Amino acid sequence: MAKAPIRIGVVGCGSISVRGILPHLAVPDVQDRVRIEAVCDPVAGRAEAAAERFGAERAFLDIDDLLAHGNVDAVSIATPIGLHYEHGKKALAAGKHIHFNKTMTTTVAEATDLIETARRKGLKIVASPGQVLRPNVRRIKELVADGTLGTLCWAAVGSTFGTYHEDESVRQGSDVLSNIDPSWYYRKPGGGPLYDMTVYGLHTLTTILGPAKRVTSFSGTRLKEREFRGQMVPCDADDNTLMILDYGDSLFALVYGVASGRMPVRLGEGSFFGTKGTIIGSEMNGEAIDYPGRAELAAFPQANPTWLLPHVVGDHRGMQEAHVFEDVMQLVDWVRDDVPTPVTAEQARHVVDIIESAYRSSETGQAQILTTTF
Template sequence: MRFIFGFYNSLFDYYIMQKIKTALLSYGMSGKVFHAPFLTFHPGFELTGSWERSKKVIHLDFPKVKSYESIEELLDDDVDLVVINTPVATHYEYTKKVLQAGKHAIVEKAFTTTVAEAQELLALAKEKRLKLAVFQNRRWDSDFKTVQKIIFDELLGEIVEAEFHFDRFNPLLSPKQHKETINCGSGILKDLGPHIIDQALCLFGLPRSVFADIRITRKNSLVDDYIDIVLYYPNFRVRLKAGFFVREANPAYVIHGKKGSFLKPRGDVQEDELKLAKKPNLTTWGTESIEKRGLLHTEIDGKIINEMIPTLQGNYYDFFEGVYDSIVNDSIEPVTAKDGVAVMQIIEAAIQSSVQRKVIDL
């Protein structure tokens, strides 16, 4: 018996200590802010380096890692997992190369530029028996996690309608050229859109049909910067909006049910704190300000509740923990390629709807 317990303890220690050697395809804002802090904090990952095309800056933060000259050099190295955090238009090409090289992959949103590309990558990952996760980190925002709990706990009764916003006041064009030039990956629909689309699908699944209004509102803009998408479910509707001319913020989440309502402002602090070079932890990280609490007005067991409720803690660490577990223990990815395909289905339907000015059935 002692031998058996010793065997399983050794096996447990092996999995705990196993390192996933991970490389980035870029070390700009995304690599520096969203990925490297968690890959170096999580004990199961080892950051090997990043492909750097012009500026060689990763050594300033991590002196011992490599600065790869090309994706080929990176893929020839002893790497288990690659983060595809390059512009959207390159996701399909680079992810395909990564999978064909026998590496697991994390792909940022938007997963690809078309449904066909997403489905091909899903099939390739299955064929190669590799893990392919989509970096939909906003599932682990404090505000969304709170909304998710309210809905899953059925505190509002049967849902009638929901509205999600990802609004900003930013009339100026981005200095990042790939975001402002016409290409298959540019525009707000494939930038901010995937966040709220994925959140809606995470909560409610695929809708039956889609209607969308996609516009350009900024002076001299060449790409879409306003979206208004309606997802049609059998008994309720979900509206998703994002734009750059919202000086006075709407609630980020408004959910109405047959028993009550929940209104929650956007309050997650993780992106802002990561930009300030603050390091993640497992205790206080992702704790938002008390002023950002949501308003719950509903009826529970015959009693009317109308009060501000505490916000759950957010932590993007949980995404990386899920990726680690999926690779080491062959569990399902925290956000699957199938999830990525579903988001692309909504995006393609939204584009078609906006062009044709009609509801598109899925």
């Protein structure tokens, strides 16, 4: 007998949900595997509007009602990062599998609680971003491991906040699905470029080099307010952080999450410097790095590397945020078909450890020992 589709609830109908998760999950090609069963959001009318646009059966104002009455097997948590732990805890208590949009939590203790609760209850957690799935990242891991770069001396990853969130299309309009307020991105807990953007580079770095051992950092808030639609928004989340990771044996990595300025690589890409060669973004010693699928991509001028993710086929290739859809499908396949995923909550917890420890290092002036691994 054919297996039933996974019934999913989407918690939070903001930018990533209306631009990415919901449009992808509404495409006909996945309906035999996953259905958008319910959505929730506390902004009046937003969940109903999202349900109507993307075909969800039920809409709620809060997560408790979604979990109790939404008829779902799993949830994708797409709320502000400072709420992820509370929402994850509730979802596990209700017996639901979870996809976390990055970043999973803001503390290691929270991540450990969720991982252990899920294990005890036989529930599954997939935590974005699944940089480990990317063929270019896997290829760089091989090039570093097989000595092609000689002795690796240091690496660098990071990202800039800029005005990305103020400028997103779904924040410029006047209806509930297009007037989404980004203010939480600038406030503690959960705001700032490390949790939202540097997390991609940290997943790439830890996929390639594995877990780090120590971190030291300087961090603070460079912009005390930002303008959004003519209003000044007060900012207290750190927006300017430089950290150094210690990998042992004098191998170091520079990691940044800054208010402006960036190295010339794409989000999630890194630089790796060895005695016999240098990788910067997608190039090694100035030449494009070859990896499985790259030649096929070259035939399509509009192609981007997300096309090489296993579920990003057909209509999904022309849609925004395909990598987030891929991570949701990793959970769907794991729950439905028992296909284990390499996108693990343990790696996400190690990245949380790096960020939490970097903030602690900046406050105390002391290097911090990382306690987690994966």
